[in-house]
Amino acid sequence: MRPAFTGAEAELRWGYRCAARLGAWSITIDRPEPGEAPRPIVRWLTAQLVEADPLALGQRPLELVALPGRTLRWPVLSVMRADGRLRAELGARFSFHQGDPCPDSSDPKPSGST
Amino acid sequence: MSRFVRPETERLDLTDGDYLVVKRRLTAGEQRRAFNRVIKIMRVGPDGRPTVPEIDPAAIGLGRMVEYLLDWSLVDDNNRVVPIRDQPAAVVEAALLALDPVSFAEIDEAIVAHEKSQAELLDAEKKSRGTGSKLSVISSSAG
Numbered sequence: 001m002r003p004a005f006t007g008a009e010a011e012l013r014w015g016y017r018c019a020a021r022l023g024a025w026s027i028t029i030d031r032p033e034p035g036e037a038p039r040p041i042v043r044w045l046t047a048q049l050v051e052a053d054p055l056a057l058g059q060r061p062l063e064l065v066a067l068p069g070r071t072l073r074w075p076v077l078s079v080m081r082a083d084g085r086l087r088a089e090l091g092a093r094f095s096f097h098q099g100d101p102c103p104d105s106s107d108p109k110p111s112g113s114t
Numbered sequence: 115m116s117r118f119v120r121p122e123t124e125r126l127d128l129t130d131g132d133y134l135v136v137k138r139r140l141t142a143g144e145q146r147r148a149f150n151r152v153i154k155i156m157r158v159g160p161d162g163r164p165t166v167p168e169i170d171p172a173a174i175g176l177g178r179m180v181e182y183l184l185d186w187s188l189v190d191d192n193n194r195v196v197p198i199r200d201q202p203a204a205v206v207e208a209a210l211l212a213l214d215p216v217s218f219a220e221i222d223e224a225i226v227a228h229e230k231s232q233a234e235l236l237d238a239e240k241k242s243r244g245t246g247s248k249l250s251v252i253s254s255s256a257g
């Protein structure tokens with residue numbers, strides 16, 4: 001599956017606190033194809049883990065913040081770490097300013113954004 | 115109630131419609147960093163104990179302000195917000211030091227008042243739960 005978003009740097013945040021610094025990252029979005037039976041949209045983040053604060057990483061809510069710019073943000077639903085990599089399930093992307101979840105259809109079409 | 119600090123924020127209103135966004139409470143690490151900025155030199159005496167520290171008067175209040183401040187509404191002459199959100203401490207410090215002294219003092223006072231009110235709230239909360247800061251006797255029977 002082609003990544004919908006990719007980037008070189010991002011953070012997982014617990015409030016204003018950085019819970020993890022991420023290197024190269026990508027998000028894939030698994031959505032039903034036209035004609036396919038309805039099922040939930042699933043977004044997976046995979047990233048190189050640069051630095052982690054285990055206490056903060058275990059707290060909720062967590063948010064993925066894409067750098068630079070910090071305008072692309074997703075809620076983090078679950079996190080797994082292994083061998084210097086991080087994998088997380090994400091919710092629908094937050095809208096640009098208000099922090100409200102976007103409707104799923106507003107996730108941009110697959111491309112190498114950011 | 116957890117002993118760890120949750121990263122929560124507060125908005126503090128200033129004069130002229132300006133505001134600050136600050137941390138509700140500092141962690142021990144943030145508090146120590148703020149304190150470290152004020153200490154210029156701290157030596158260990160012949161008895162192995164620290165001597166009276168030399169304090170940097172220019173740094174008084176600044177460390178606390180830098181640790182508490184997350185964002186603000188302060189604008190430059192072109193009416194653009196001077197960005198401090200997610201900026202390194204050095205950038206926040208430089209922005210604070212570029213303020214006029216009255217504005218600097220206003221921000222310092224607002225943060226001091228905020229810190230005081232949070233300490234009082236925390237203290238009241240602890241008292242209401244009967245978990246004040248006094249060490250309690252763990253066990254009266256030694257076996």
